[in-house]
Amino acid sequence: MKKLYFTVIALAVMTFSQAQDITDAVRYSSDQLSGTARYRAMSGAFGALGGDLSAISINPAGSAVFLSSAATVTLSYNNRQNDTRYFNGATTNDDSDVYFDQAGAVLVFNSTNENTPWKRFTLGVNYSQNNTFDDSFLAQGTSSSSIDNYFLEFANGVPLELLETMDNETITDLYLFLGENEGFGAQQAFLGFQGFIIDPVSNDLDNTSYTSNVASGSFDQRYSYRATGLNGKFAFNFATKYQDFLHLGINLNAHFLNYDRATRLVEQNSNAGSETNEIIFSNNLSTSGNGFSLQLGGIANVTDNVRLGLTYDTPTWFSIEEQASQRLETFSDEFDERVIVDPNVINVYPNYRLKTPGKLTGSLAVLFGDTGLISFDYSYKDFSNTELRPSNDPEFEFQNNLMSDNLKVASTYKLGGEYRIENWSLRGGYRFEESPYKNETTLGDLNGYSAGVGYNFGAIKADVSYDHSSRTDNPQLYQVGLVNTANIQRDFSSIVLSLSFGI
Template sequence: MKKIFLLISLSFMSCLHAQDITDAVRYSQQDILGTARFRGMSGAFGALGGDMSALQINPAGSAVFLGSSGSITLSTSNVQNDADYFNSFSGTSSSNFNFNQIGAVFVYNNQNESSKFNKLSLGIAYDQTTDYAEEFFAFGRSNNSIDSYFLSEAQGIPLDLLTRRSGESVDELYNFLGETEGYGAQQAFLGRESLIIESTDPTDSNNSVYSSNVAPGFFNQDYYYESTGLNGKFTINGGAQIHDRFYIGVNLNSHFINYDRVTEFFEGNNNTGSSINEILFTNRLSTIGAGFSAQVGGIVKVSNILRLGASFESPTWYYIEEETTQRVETFSNANGRELVNPNVINVFPEYQLRTPARATGSIAVLFGKRGLISLDYSYKDYSSTEFDSDGFDDFSDLNRQIENTLQGASTLRIGGELRNGNWSFRGGYSYEESPYKNESILGERTGLSLGIGYNFGKVKFDIAYDYSEQERNQEFYPNSAFTNFTSIDSYRDNLTFTLGLNL
């Protein structure tokens, strides 16, 4: 006999976690964000320095500044997602406004000619590293029903556990299942309570076999996805110039995650024998996290025209918390509408995520005051990403899946700058390999950039435009029996504006 719990509106999840590989990849990747000069050259700054956002790549870049400087950056972005679902096509465009970075480097020039250190620098910066804002809409006609999602979660669970007692509310039982049985049991309860599935023997409280009230056939399906939020970091930087030719630096980074997502899936059918003709399934996710990483780097001035750089960024160790809410609404041509809307927030136990380290090698060729060309190569082994917890959850299966599914990925960035008096003209190209061994899940990302800047003396103003594209297959419900997905072609373009000051 189940024990009845009073509803406390918070369900502390146990037994089954809801994280998957897409979470690991989402929080491990970084976009090319930062100052307009940095973005105008596609982020190829590892051997250059002298820009606030260059510290993201190589912390030695702070010591390249000739004097104390600061900058602030704003941008507008647009994301166009074209979805293909069973040869039905739809396009969705969304725009947003971002505060990308603010920071300053304070430079101390050593007047002691006998010292090895010609210059010391201290930097303080905030940088947005990832933009999660996007949305898409997919629609099409499939012969797979979402009933398989609820059926697979229900099989093996005794009917007694999914049945409300006299006077027990939907909220109370949903909350009880979350506390005692986990997320999967909650999904089974939603499916049964909304009449999508039912026990094959309703008279047997121990029966654990279920069937669907949705008859086979064809289904008209819609899927809406919207996400907002960002990943950012606060950096304390220290750098030094040694013997005119060598630059070294270190970053201590404090990271944060703020990610929200809502998905809504609709399915309709007129199949013969189907007791349920419409299903609307809504899920909301809210994620916050905090983490730490460190970076070290160096730049050597081989000659007046050639510079080499190398840097290493440690893994980022995150502590992450997630909350979800759900609702299911069904409609039957014979019996009308059924709404299951638990007034419960699922609070998952805090877990840890270790994202992969990154190594970068860089080369830059400078043509005096006329301009420069720069190239960066970075490598990340995404298969080393790892979930962990303080005893609440076992992530061993998920970590093995990460090892088998993800791979090491290279990133190449090339940028150039041409100067004419106080004007600067910039361009760049970027290429990033897929972190997945199966590139149909998430393809390579390529990008182009252009920029222009004017130096007023004490003040600099820069503008950049950058564009990137990437293909992916978006699963509606990862790691479930309902395996339907939509193919997305994603196109992003951004306008970035930076005001720089010589302090």
């Protein structure tokens, strides 16, 4: 059994690291529609309604709308379809799974003092799966750009002396040394050099210029991406009802995330003069983190039929740790030789902090007695305020400037309705989320719709919903060198079941 080695990458020399970039920051700052079936059936338009466990995560004042103590658990069946186009190629990936989406309870304490204006106090706790990172796509097609540019960009400026093994020094030894002393960029140059993708312009040990062994022309590329993980939140809630018109609440939120990603590029060419004809480049990343945020909210009963809601979500402050590993394999038709560069090393990056943007949500609900309701939510979230810390680190300063220049305010609009027929409830909703990118092509706008039904058995309520959303995505294969983009049409749908109990 092979021994696995670990190296800690120096933070100050992590320039162009495969992790800690704008793509990851946006991923960890974004939420999906998740929660109870009733909440999702109305597309999450619950900011002025309350009376639902998932509504507490939108507006913490919502727990004070409950008339009695209750608990809810939710399961969801999610399906994700990605239709990917990459130059002349087209593929489809379809993934599905069952998730434990939500669980929570609220305890209601009604005042027995008729003279106090504080009519009700509530304590609640709710777990919600804010975002699932489970995803996969395959981009394959013929490109005029090669992965050799990735290794060249990292190599130019790196002395040849650092890339050649000394007597009795193994690939693992030198890869470890570079990670501990020179950083991620030098490791990429080393892989390219040892894999015969790049060569030095001269054999002087102080040479810092390199050329490619891959001739220009066309390249058949097959890039696979698979990720798993989730972003979850525990909300600890306190709320109160003041007189008969105002509900106030606060959430203390504990966040956690885990994200595992595996990418693999297979590139082949038969270009004249090319000494390297096949390249297989594999990268694995494992991320975990925890964070904290605060929510303040209020719901006002303007009239018996009209409610207004307002919520402020503070930024979430995450502490994140990451580990990564790499493997490179090349083949030459001319020399009939296959080279495998497998350092068998886990790169351990120093913990860093991420501040996601805060959010402001305004809500309006119109109630038609016991017959039904219509609800609308508007949220404002400025993704350009996303920040990696420590912000005085040169790499983080670069990424923060990149986010400030390329990200923008993203507004979200949610509309939902409910109609009751005796013990039955019929529901529907629509939502629109703007892209957080200024160019609106890196990640497009999201459109979604939903529908559902519920039945009140008395002590138990059962709710079922279906929701669907779609958006386009144009991710770069790599941040450096091979910056080709794949065009992905993403379609996400869920069937959700919730059971609610009086406690």
